[in-house]
Amino acid sequence: MQTSPKELRQMAGDIDDMHRDAMRTFADEVGELHFGDEFKAGRRAFLKKAAIGGAAITVGSALVPIHSLLPGAGAQELDDTTIAVFAESVELAAVEAYKAGAPLLSAEILPVAELFLSHHEEHAGAFAALAGDAATGEPNAALLEALMPTISGLSDEAGVLAFAKDVENQAAATYAFALTALQSVEAAQGTATILPVETAHAAALSLALGEGPDMWFPNGAFESADIAQGINPADFPVS
Amino acid sequence: MEHNDFSRDEFNRQLREVEAQNKAAMPKWRQTLDRVFNGGVEMTSAEKAHLLGIPGRRQFFKIGGASIAGAALLAACGDDDDTADTPTSGGGADETTTTEGGNMDIVLANTAISLEILAVDTYQVAIDSGLVTTQAVADAATLFQQHHQEHADALAGVVGADAYDQANAAVKTALVDPAVESAAEEGDIIKLAFDLETAAAQTYVFAAGALSTPELRSTIMTIGGVESRHATILGQVAMYETSTVFPGAFYKSDNPLPEGAVITE
Numbered sequence: 001m002q003t004s005p006k007e008l009r010q011m012a013g014d015i016d017d018m019h020r021d022a023m024r025t026f027a028d029e030v031g032e033l034h035f036g037d038e039f040k041a042g043r044r045a046f047l048k049k050a051a052i053g054g055a056a057i058t059v060g061s062a063l064v065p066i067h068s069l070l071p072g073a074g075a076q077e078l079d080d081t082t083i084a085v086f087a088e089s090v091e092l093a094a095v096e097a098y099k100a101g102a103p104l105l106s107a108e109i110l111p112v113a114e115l116f117l118s119h120h121e122e123h124a125g126a127f128a129a130l131a132g133d134a135a136t137g138e139p140n141a142a143l144l145e146a147l148m149p150t151i152s153g154l155s156d157e158a159g160v161l162a163f164a165k166d167v168e169n170q171a172a173a174t175y176a177f178a179l180t181a182l183q184s185v186e187a188a189q190g191t192a193t194i195l196p197v198e199t200a201h202a203a204a205l206s207l208a209l210g211e212g213p214d215m216w217f218p219n220g221a222f223e224s225a226d227i228a229q230g231i232n233p234a235d236f237p238v239s
Numbered sequence: 240m241e242h243n244d245f246s247r248d249e250f251n252r253q254l255r256e257v258e259a260q261n262k263a264a265m266p267k268w269r270q271t272l273d274r275v276f277n278g279g280v281e282m283t284s285a286e287k288a289h290l291l292g293i294p295g296r297r298q299f300f301k302i303g304g305a306s307i308a309g310a311a312l313l314a315a316c317g318d319d320d321d322t323a324d325t326p327t328s329g330g331g332a333d334e335t336t337t338t339e340g341g342n343m344d345i346v347l348a349n350t351a352i353s354l355e356i357l358a359v360d361t362y363q364v365a366i367d368s369g370l371v372t373t374q375a376v377a378d379a380a381t382l383f384q385q386h387h388q389e390h391a392d393a394l395a396g397v398v399g400a401d402a403y404d405q406a407n408a409a410v411k412t413a414l415v416d417p418a419v420e421s422a423a424e425e426g427d428i429i430k431l432a433f434d435l436e437t438a439a440a441q442t443y444v445f446a447a448g449a450l451s452t453p454e455l456r457s458t459i460m461t462i463g464g465v466e467s468r469h470a471t472i473l474g475q476v477a478m479y480e481t482s483t484v485f486p487g488a489f490y491k492s493d494n495p496l497p498e499g500a501v502i503t504e
Contacts, residue, residue, distance in 0.1 A: 115485060122488035172464055179447070179457035188456045189448030193489040195460050196440050196467030200485060203468040207475050213382055216472055221389035223464035225457050 078233065080187045083178050084131035086233040087191070089140035090174065091124035093147070094167055096139050100151045101160035109157060109208065113164070116201050123194050130187055142236040161205050168202035169218055173230030176223050199223065344455055347446045348398045349502040351459065353407035354439050355391035359384050360406050361415050361435060365428045372425055376476065380432070383469050390462050397458070409499035414438070426477060433473040440466035441495045448492060 078086075098117040105113050128135035154160050175195040182188040206215045224230070362384035371377045395402035418431040443463030447456045467490070474484035 112481065115481065119485075119488035126489070176457050176461050176464065179460055180453050182453055182456075185448055188453065189444070189492055192444045192447030192456065192460050192463070193492050196444065196464050196490045197485075197488060199464040199467045200471040203471040204475060204484070207472060213379070216468060217386070217465060221386040221462075221465055222393070223461040225461055 078178075078181045080182050080184045081131055081134050082233070083182060084127045084187065085134050085136060085238050086140070086236075087175070087178065088124050088127035088131055088135055089138065089238045090143065090171060090231055090236075091120045091127060092137075092139035093143045094120040094171065095124065096144060097147060097151060097167055098164065101154055101164060104154060104160050105157055109161070112204070112208075113160075116164070116168075119197055119201070123197075126190055126194070130190060136238060140236050141239050143231060146236065158209060161209050165202050165205035165209065165215075168198050168205060170230050172198040172202065173224045173226065174232075175230075176225035177227040177230050180225060195223070343449065344451050345398055345401060346501060346503055347449055347459075348394050348455075349401070349403035350407070350496070350500065351443065351446065351462070352391050352394045352398065352403045353405060353500075353502050354410065354442060355387045355394065356404070357406040357411055357415065358387040358435055358439065359391065360411075361419075361431065362387070364415075364419055365432065368419075368422065368428060370422055370425050370428050376425060376429065379472065379476070383432070383436075386465060386469070390465075393462075397455075403502050403504075407500055407502070409497050410435075410438070413497040413500075429473050429477045433470055433477065433479070436466050436470035436473060438495045439463075440470060441491050441493075444490045444492045445494045 095117055098113055098120065102110060102113060102117075128137065150163060154163060172195055175191050175198065178191055179188055179195075182191060202218075203216050209215075218224075219229070362380050365371055365380055366377065366384070371380060395404070414434060415431065418427065418434070422428055422431065440463050443459045443466065446459050447463070450456050450459060471484055
């Protein structure tokens with residue numbers, strides 16, 4: 001790779017120019033982040049499409065959403081605000097899941113679960129900040145409804161930990177998928193600060209379950225970015 | 240691979256200037272978090288402070304100050320609409336390398352490769368040290384080493400002919416060598432691995448804010464997420480305090496690498 005000093009100086013200059021431009025237009029960009037009519041129109045279209053396939057959901061012992069039947073549910077069709085709104089709702093659903101399982105946890109495990117719960121609350125707050133006025137402050141109702149049979153069937157600590165681990169792994173896959181779509185760098189970096197926390201949660205829960213390496217790394221050396229392994233916004237639209 | 244003949248000091252100086260301006264302007268991600276403070280999210284003052292990193296999580300590996308990679312973040316911060324110059328759909332490495340953003344992509348990818356090779360080498364040193372006496376730890380070290388080799392291979396595939404093929408010398412000198420030299424028991428080896436994995440994960444979070452396309456950002460985090468799992472398992476095995484293994488709800492996103500660790504050649 002050859003790069004001349006002139007080219008490098010040009011790069012640095014361009015970086016500076018781009019940065020200055022970004023700062024000049026910051027107010028406008030925040031407005032775009034919060035969106036107005038443009039977002040509302042886009043969100044309505046997204047929800048309309050999502051509603052077509054939203055019923056095709058089954059949840060087994062673990063959270064395993066059916067891959068979307070929607071032809072247009074690819075990551076590239078999701079705008080940053082829609083993703084942030086969805087992620088906020090997923091994080092708040094995770095909070096509810098932890099709360100539901102808490103009574104079954106031992107005194108030794110409970111503080112860790114409460115810590116993870118608090119992390120998800122903070123994640124929800126961060127995504128809400130990113131979503132701006134579009135933030136709902138509510139857990140994902142469709143997801144909670146789909147999870148309810150599993151949550152209701154929880155009867156012991158191991159079940160709660162396994163369930164929580166699945167949710168964490170799916171959250172991680174969801175964010176790896178989201179990163180393929182997020183256009184705003186700050187949204188991408190913010191999401192990137194959250195993804196490895198979810199994987200850390202999942203690994204710790206797997207260890208607590210006494211599982212081996214195959215379960216510590218459910219996708220081997222790489223996290224999955226396949227939404228089929230995550231929580232699909234088309235399957236669980238924010239209402 | 241040929242070396243550039245530019246002055247690294249001069250380049251660093253210019254980029255530090257840019258980074259200083261960026262710091263003054265404050266990253267927009269954190270600005271959006273102002274809504275947490277002004278909006279309806281109920282949080283304690285400590286939680287809010289933590290959210291902004293005010294108390295600071297443990298600096299596992301913060302050695303250097305501004306570095307070349309800092310400019311990559313600035314480039315990304317200043318380029319919200321990166322669709323204009325770089326592909327955002329199906330954009331492979333071959334496409335991105337034709338852009339200015341692609342140049343920084345290669346710098347970051349090569350830096351990542353160098354870290355992965357260093358991790359492979361470090362685990363080998365650990366395995367050969369005779370200090371690892373627990374079979375489960377030895378097995379984990381072998382598995383993690385294999386993961387790092389896969390990461391290096393994958394990243395090299397992305398970069399192509401210009402892929403770096405050496406361990407990161409600066410990180411080796413700053414972190415690995417002193418730790419290996421002073422290691423006296425298994426716990427010391429685990430600590431080194433924990434620090435290295437954590438630094439790698441943080442580097443990739445940093446890179447996720449600097450790479451030019453969503454696909455590359457996702458790709459680097461499919462690796463970063465696994466490094467985080469490595470660190471967590473090591474921390475749990477070593478029975479570190481919860482606050483050490485899970486220092487906060489967010490991974491740090493600043494560049495943790497020492498001066499000279501970013502591969503620009």
